[in-house]
Amino acid sequence: MQPVMTATEMNAFLQKVFLEVAGEFNVEEVTETGVTLRLLVQDHHLRPGGTVSGPAMFGLADVTAYMVTLAQIGPRALAVTTNCSIDFMRKPAAGVDLIAQGRLLKLGRQLSVSDVLIFSQGMVQPVARASLTYAIPPQGVDLPQ
Numbered sequence: 001m002q003p004v005m006t007a008t009e010m011n012a013f014l015q016k017v018f019l020e021v022a023g024e025f026n027v028e029e030v031t032e033t034g035v036t037l038r039l040l041v042q043d044h045h046l047r048p049g050g051t052v053s054g055p056a057m058f059g060l061a062d063v064t065a066y067m068v069t070l071a072q073i074g075p076r077a078l079a080v081t082t083n084c085s086i087d088f089m090r091k092p093a094a095g096v097d098l099i100a101q102g103r104l105l106k107l108g109r110q111l112s113v114s115d116v117l118i119f120s121q122g123m124v125q126p127v128a129r130a131s132l133t134y135a136i137p138p139q140g141v142d143l144p145q
Contacts, residue, residue: 001072001107002032003032004071004072004074005030005074005075006030007027007029007030010027010030011026013075017077021059021063024039024040025037025038025039025040025060026038027067030067033103034068034071034103035067035068035071035101035102036099036101036102037060037063037064037067037099037102038097038098038099038100039057039059039060039099039100040097041056041095041098046095049094051092052092057086057088057127057128058084058086060100061086061118061130061132062084062130064100065130065132066081066134068102068103068112069107069114069134069136071104072107072112073107073112076136076137078137079134079135080135081132081133081134082111082134082135083131083132083133084130084131084132085132086128086130087128087129087130089126089129091127092120093120093121093122096120096122097120099118099119099120100116100117100118100119101116101117101119102114102115102116108136109136110135111134112136113131113133114131115129115131116130116131117129
C-alpha cells in the first residue's frame with residue numbers, strides 16, 4: 001500500500017500532538033512496506049554503564065509501530081498500543097543513536113500488527129525485536145487537528 005503520510009508530516013505530527021517526546025524521535029524514512037525511526041539518544045535514555053535502557057528501547061519500538069500504522073491510516077492521535085512483546089537480544093553500543101525498522105504485518109479496520117527491529121547505529125545485528133498491536137479508533141473518533 002502507498003503511505004498516506006510522509007516522514008516530514010509524521011515528524012510534524014509528533015511535534016504537535018506528543019510534546020512529551022518532542023526532540024527524541026525522528027522519522028527517517030517512509031516506504032510502502034514500513035518506516036525507519038531514530039531515537040536521538042540523550043543522557044536520560046542511558047542506564048548505569050552508559051548503555052541505552054530497556055524502557056527507552058521499548059519507547060522506540062512503540063513509536064515506530066505507531067508511525068507504521070499512521071503511515072497507512074493518516075494522523076490519528078487516539079490509536080493506542082494494545083499489546084507488545086519485546087526481546088532484548090544484545091547490549092546496545094554506548095552513546096550512539098538507535099535505529100528502528102518497522103514493518104506493518106497486518107492492517108485491519110480495528111487493529112494493526114507490526115514488527116520492529118532495533119539496531120545501534122553502526123551495528124549489523126539487532127539489539128532488540130518487538131511485535132506490537134495497535135487499536136485503531138473508529139473513523140471520526142479522534143482529537144481535532
